[in-house]
Amino acid sequence: MEPVKIKLDKSNQLLTDLMPKKFNASGKLWVGLLLVIVVIGFFAYIRQLQKGLVVTDMRDFTSWGIYISNFVFFVAISLVGSLVSAILKLANVKWRTPLVRISEIIAVAAIFFAAIIIIVDMGRPERFWHLFAFGRIQSPILWDVIVITTYLVVSSLLLYIPLLPDIAICRDLTPASSKFKKWFYTFLALNWRGTAQQYTLIHKCINVLAVLVVPLALGIHTVTSWLFATTYRAGWDSSNFGPYFVAGAFQAGCAGVIAVTYVLRNHYSLKKYITTKHFDNMAKLLVLLSLVYLYFNINEYLVPGYKMKTVDGEHLKSLFTGHYAPLFWSVQIFGMIVPIVVMLFKKGRAPLPVFIVSLMVVVGAWFKRFLIVVPTLLHPFIPIQNVPASWHTYMPTWEEWAITAASLAGALLVITFFVRLFPIISIWEMTEEQQTPQTDEQTNLYEAKA
Template identity: 50%
Template sequence: MSEIKKQDDNVIMEKIRKDLLTPMTTFPLGYKIWIGSLLTLIAMAIWAYYIQFQEGLGVTGMRDYVSWGLYIASFVFFVATALVGMLISAVVGLLGQKWIIPISRIAEMIALAFVMMAGIVIVVDMGRPDRLLNVFIYGRFQSPIFWDITVVNIYLIISFLLLFLPLLPDLGIIRNHMKKDLPKWQWNLYNVLSLGWVGTPGQYKILHRTIRVLLIMIVPVAMALHTVTSWLSALTLRAGWDSTIFGPYYVSGAFVAGSGAVLIAMYFLRKYYKLEDYITDFHFDKMGKLMVLVALVYLYFNINEFLVPAYKMKTADAHHIHTLFSLHGEYGVMFWMVQIFGLILPIFLGFFKRFRKPFPMMLIGTAVLVGAWYKRVIIVVPTMIHAFLPIQNVPEEFHHYNPTGIEITITLGTIAMAVLIFSILAKLFPVIALWELAEEKGVDIEKDL
């Protein structure tokens, strides 16, 4: 009996290894073009940043009144999307949902890539990045900016650990089986990174416990991360930001953005890595339902966030609401496009099983993610145009915010950078945890696989 079982294990592992590790060794033309175009965008952004660094922030569209533009909107977007690591692995994972096994590493990779860019885009927004250290030297504990810097870095470290720790058994497998398939440097890298993993019960015990503690830890850290990010706005008295629900509003919005990003990544990885056996329609169905759930929560917060001030119409709020709600307002079209295509339509379509299939889900995920980015622009920019004191005796351009080409290039570059980091991570490491899959299929994993 045990003989049959043993053979079984080997057959299963053989298939898993073949399916999941082969994409790491091939570099098809499509991947090269993809990386090449991302690098081109990044190179353009670096050139644009060089100009911005030389000339100062005057080359952007930001002026005295709108001093937070695309960069800070992108920062909030990156932080928001990064929160999906916590949603999938911790919230859903700790609830004992097994269907997240093939996608939890994808979520962690997105989290790491996006939170890294969140930190970098803040520096991009600084006119004098050489004074970055002053934030730490002179920062006030009373300022949410200080807390934000702290918590972004902590979330980065925990995200890294939550990506790295579950990789250990996989790195052991790669080290054991792929010596001849990989270049020497790459095999050496995996050999070192595997930390001598052999899959003894002792090692698994430590691994399971550490991952579990970190998964619990990341829940409050992630909540703090996005709540503090929301406080950057909400602790001011400005129309549109002066809201008590900004924390949960941001967190729920983050889950929506993150779900969109995961859906897109799932679709393309499944398609190009040929993972149809692992990321199945069932996973898209589940992920679609999760997306609908978090989007409904976000819709609820949206209604609260806009209906309450729109009912009272306090003077400054009224200007702000008019800009957003009226199709003739400066941001009206953007606002309704975002709310309809980025929130209401995805919820509606997500209710139908026929839309919770891979391709429609990818399209919906794209709409959600693009909508999420524009939503952050809507949260950040219009408020700054609606100061309580009248804006007078300033040049006409101060009254509006029109991002310049340089600014847009840099912003696109940061997004490309996040996608590039994810693309490299997904090429360098297996996108699905082999050992978790094996464990799920009943393979005895407590040995050197």
């Protein structure tokens, strides 16, 4: 295959459109806002380090709270990397190209903060090294540590390797006067010259990693579900939990990438590259994934709900009609049913409705993890009694909210700075596609619709 030839001058429209741009006023405001949230969360964490986990509302019964549900959320979101860059690639879906890098940076940022938030949840974070010194391979936590570390590395490679030619473009276009920037890109570009051999190598790497990342992605979420499913607790003791979590993760991740894509498309005027057709396709994919998730939800709630075993029944009652019913039904309806219905219509698959629906799915996905973690813990086999009234419920404290918000802001900040530094749509892959003969469908896709 001929190596891609990228013209490094003003005549190349791709460079003008896709090269990273400085933050404008709203960009700076956005970064400032995220930084403030991160700083507040950092302050809250210092308090937690000083005073212990007593600053949270977790107690002996709700011994896991929003840190854990937020962790599960991050792991779920990170699944999108494998969806777009691997599964769609292996399925030979061509329109995915402009979305690959967006989904991969979301995956890396999310899995990174999943690891951070799990350390935040530890009672003795300074003993993290015990996991390596005294690790018991029998514990699902150790499996999670292994598989998350591996997924982080593989996702990072899957982000970094296809980035090499674009880093080289940044390096070559950076004037020698900005020394640090020049050094930064030169360092990361690994002497990329765009030779045929180099292109062969990265194509090979991308193919290998795309195959490798699929079982890993299923692995992170299945193992994370086992943190719950290996216990006896009502609502967790389910052999359905692995696929249920994976299905939910695909849905949440797909919605996540749509939401981020929409914002980037509008903010950086990428309408030429990310077309309404992309939203239409992604919306159809999201409907499919939501239907799969709906199917697993029916399994997960209908089967135990049919039997109503004692403790299971109490747990389900709290979700269906009890204390958690408003949240539960909001999440199920607005995070799953409404999106499916809206996006079944062609008008519902236009960019703005898809963006709104995706936000609903992402927010719903966050609260869904809360509903998976907390109500179960409030329904142990031996009922909670003889403890202070506050131990019967769980409402996160400001420290927990602040730390959780900071982790979410941190992940967004990573994505934001990535967009600031690197082309968020792969310039070389877009060039490659434009240089190879296209099918009718693809031609339609890239016709200027502006």
